[in-house]
Amino acid sequence: MALPALLITACAFVLAGYRYGLRFEIRRRPVPGLPTLPPQRTSGPHREYVELSAAERAAFAGLMRQLSDG
Incomplete structure (x- = not known):
């Protein structure tokens, strides 16, 4: 019974470390x-x-006069 709990705990630590390392790598x-x-x-x-x-x-000049007169 202790062996599965130990394996689950070890996997959780490994995955957490991998996730933290990956996040740190992406940020860098x-x-x-x-x-x-x-x-x-x-x-x-x-x-x-x-x-x-x-x-x-x-x-x-004629065009400018026409435009300025409105």
């Missing part, structure tokens, strides 16, 4: 995380510049 693992922000550039974006003809400038 390094978590590969994603960076919260991507690396930032030190300069702004490349500027694009297009030379407008006189007719295009006049059309743009």
